[in-house]
Ligand SMILES: Nc1ncnc2c1ncn2[C@@H]1O[C@H](COP(=O)(O)OP(=O)(O)OP(=O)(O)O)[C@@H](O)[C@H]1O
Ligand SMILES: Nc1ncnc2c1ncn2[C@@H]1O[C@H](COP(=O)(O)OP(=O)(O)O)[C@@H](O)[C@H]1O
Ligand code: SF4
Ligand code: SF4
């Protein structure tokens with residue numbers, strides 16, 4: 001079976017100017033990443049700010065051209081497809097539902113736009129489908145008549161989800177879809193995304209900095225650090241037995257609502273990762289509390305780990 | 317001994333719309349008190365009202381608002397300015413809003429000290445360097461000469477904490493100090509605050525929307541909803557036996573790693589926070605509450621559920637649940 005998403009040796013560099021006199025710098029946002037997402041599953045991606053999650057999302061959506069490597073979506077190269085075919089195959093849902101909705105249009109027109117852009121649907125068909133998807137995401141017909149500013153954050157995210165699903169794509173890329181929402185509304189949206197996936201057989205790439213959210217939605221999880229997947233495995237296995245020291249630190253830093261446990265010492269130091277200055281050897285070594293001499297000059301290779309995962313660490 | 321900060325029935329309005337509607341809470345000496353609630357419920361406005369830093373047009377009134385025995389409502393602007401940054405200090409979610417991009421870290425930290433305590437600039441810089449070491453910043457000497465934009469978000473927040481400590485405050489008000497940071501940096505900053513509290517005997521009013529943070533750092537908690545404190549309790553008791561339907565709902569929404577049941581939906585609270593117009597009466601949670609009936613449109617009693625535990629709801633406490641574990 002073809003995977004919904006297949007990424008091979010993907011790399012993305014940006015050139016940035018840091019100041020008047022200083023030389024151009026190369027930011028390596030995604031650094032030789034390879035993975036597959038089977039149809040109908042959810043790959044969760046976690047990692048600190050700036051580690052390359054959104055860049056990876058934009059590469060997969062075809063919004064950004066890779067420096068090297070390939071992306072296949074449903075077995076096809078997105079650059080070989082026209083915009084209309086691409087829109088029927090894969091759709092994004094972003095963090096900030098306000099920024100992503102045109103403030104001067106009614107919700108139902110915003111949701112209708114992807115259908116209208118195809119140029120193959122009749123007015124009646126568009127109306128029927130928009131009505132159907134609005135109802136599916138829990139927005140009433142009256143809400144469809146409103147402007148984005150007249151909706152709450154959660155309702156706007158529902159509208160953004162409706163717009164993403166109205167063409168019935170197979171694959172949805174969710175980049176921090178609930179990060180701007182309150183927990184009570186986050187729960188509503190996560191439950192909605194789970195229902196839609198089950199009922200419509202969707203595949204998600206789900207990016208979040210909230211590990212608990214990822215554990216809740218993902219079938220597999222990848223941990224990203226300075227542009228690379230440093231560990232990947234089935235969700236239960238990864239949360240039960242994190243192998244990479246960075247994954248362990250990420251998990252330890254989650255503050256679960258358990259009174260009396262205090263705040264853990266995760267021992268990462270104050271050196272922050274900088275994608276324009278990736279350290280030699282293992283890229284995590286300046287923050288790693290178990291680093292050995294070898295880590296400072298030899299980069300670890302990906303090694304398979306059960307049940308169906310990998311890790312990049314000399315000691316894991 | 318009386319509480320360090322005692323706020324009773326605080327009301328804040330902006331052109332007749334109420335942002336805070338009778339919030340009451342007490343911060344005891346040497347404890348961390350968390351104000352928790354979802355966005356827009358009035359947490360920041362409450363903090364700003366205590367500091368007399370409300371935006372123009374903000375009207376404040378309170379039955380009582382005292383700090384270390386002094387009545388804050390009767391202080392002049394000058395007296396209040398003498399307290400702020402000195403005996404009570406505040407740090408914000410986005411440190412860039414309170415750091416001046418045009419001045420070095422060192423000069424901004426020194427200025428706080430010379431303004432309130434006098435003394436030489438050299439002595440102030442020494443203290444700044446000492447405090448930066450204290451909050452876990454390596455090479456403080458170099459950092460003092462840097463500008464805010466040259467620091468990472470986590471470092472800037474550490475600088476803000478060091479700056480707030482310059483004059484040895486008794487009360488630190490921290491408004492979502494880690495919300496803009498990665499979970500890893502968040503854990504480091506919160507651990508730092510907890511250590512400072514213990515070592516310096518600091519009292520902290522910590523504002524957050526994150527129940528995980530509350531559980532790990534708070535001694536007492538006040539849960540806010542639509543401008544009111546709807547439940548107050550010692551932390552362990554709030555998590556073990558929450559009484560207000562909103563608190564219970566909120567707790568059920570939080571996915572807990574390791575305890576996730578992936579095929580089951582998360583608990584959630586239906587609907588959204590309602591707009592509260594002038595003349596609103598009764599319980600503000602009733603449009604989302606499964607227990608609402610017509611008595612919820614009338615005045616709601618504050619019910620006792622323990623020595624330091626009370627909540628605003630028509631429902632009686634569940635005493636079986638409240639039994640000590
Ligand atoms: N257009 C661009 N030009 C230059 N650098 C860029 C560009 N887009 C992203 N970057 C850099 O690439 C790196 C990865 O960015 P990316 O947005 O993918 O991070 P992220 O993991 O999504 O972070 P966050 O959690 O903050 O959303 C960062 O260092 C970022 O500054
Ligand atoms: N300067 C202001 N002018 C008018 N309304 C304000 C102002 N600041 C806050 N508000 C309103 O007060 C309410 C509480 O806001 P806030 O205290 O910032 O909430 P939060 O709990 O998220 O910190 C909100 O409805 C907000 O829109
Ligand atoms: S390879 Fe070395 S430095 Fe890298 S994570 Fe493993 S132990 Fe740490
Ligand atoms: S007063 Fe009524 S509406 Fe409000 S929380 Fe209690 S039962 Fe629910």
Ligand SMILES: [Mg+2]
Nearest residue numbers: 053054055175
């Ligand atoms: Mg991003």
Ligand SMILES: [Mg+2]
Nearest residue numbers: 359360361492
């Ligand atoms: Mg706020």
